[in-house]
Amino acid sequence: MTIRVRRVVFLIGVGLLAVMLARSVGALPHFGAYRGPYGDVVSRASVSERHITDVVTAVNFDFRGFDTLGEEFIFFAAVLGVALILRPQTDEGVGHVIDCATGRAVPPTSDAVRVLGLGLTPPTVLFGIYVVVHGHLTPGGGFQGGVILATGVLLIYLAGEFDDLHGLYSDSALERAEAVGAAGFIGLGLLGVIAGSVFLDNVLPLGRTGSVFSAGMVPLINLSVGLEIAAGLVLLLTTFLRQTIVLRRIESPARRP
């Protein structure tokens, strides 16, 4: 099928799809006229029954905690998948570690970028920890904070070289941290079972609303998710960076059977 034929087929199909989607949008409640009761019910319940002021976190880590467990393992599986797909092949070896794009050497990092990157790293990491720890009070949580933490680590790469970044941690340490984060979620869920209730039931004391040490298990789950996401993302970044910076093909490209 040539591009032209494909485009015509696509335009016909997408035209039909757009008509149907437009019709269904017409049947939706008007924008701004949200009338579903569930959001309001959850909003009331999360503050009074769970002492969580950020309702999005309450939904994700308490009322819908089991789904978030699945979501976390989607991420876990994706990191595993990327590491597996991008593992060093038999015809690849560790080359001279140098930043280069298509044979063109990259100029050394300028002092401005270096100072800014290193200067921004501590506040970024601190902010990431803050977002993870306060997930049950204000917008944030393990997923968002984990990404910010990983950004802090990436800033070290931007400010220096790949070796500087990779000297800070080993891959196995990252993998362990990721596994501990993922297992922590399950372990916290099992607390509910041990206490005689159901999996992921919020069995810890709820504390005073608005305090960091409140909302029972939710902050702990956030910590565990934050650890997993941060470690997993750094592992992803390292894997991709290694592809361009470290790994080089040793022999000539062989035709594989």
Add this chain to the structure above:
Amino acid sequence: MNLLPFGVALWLFVVGLYGIVTSRNLLHQIISLSVVQASTYVLLLAVGYRTGGAAPVFADIPTSRATVDPIVQALTLTDVVVGATVSALLLAVAVQIHKRTGTLDPENLRRRPES
């Protein structure tokens, strides 16, 4: 009746699909898929919006205050995470394809007997 947010979601969905179908570069295709996914974020948030509603965070507002729907926002968070993982996996596959075949053009991939 304000249809703009739904229109934006529909447009992002369709234009992303167009990118996927006609693209000649795998990276561009993956980014087009991200655009399709972005349409779902817009749609979810638009469905839960309430005129004059505050953010569903009761750290500094009374619980009697009307807010937008927190459930669709939680779903959007799941959506973003899934979108990021899909992109990561596809990018990894694209890296391997480029290493094995030297091309990122899906058309050229098809004509290669050895791949």
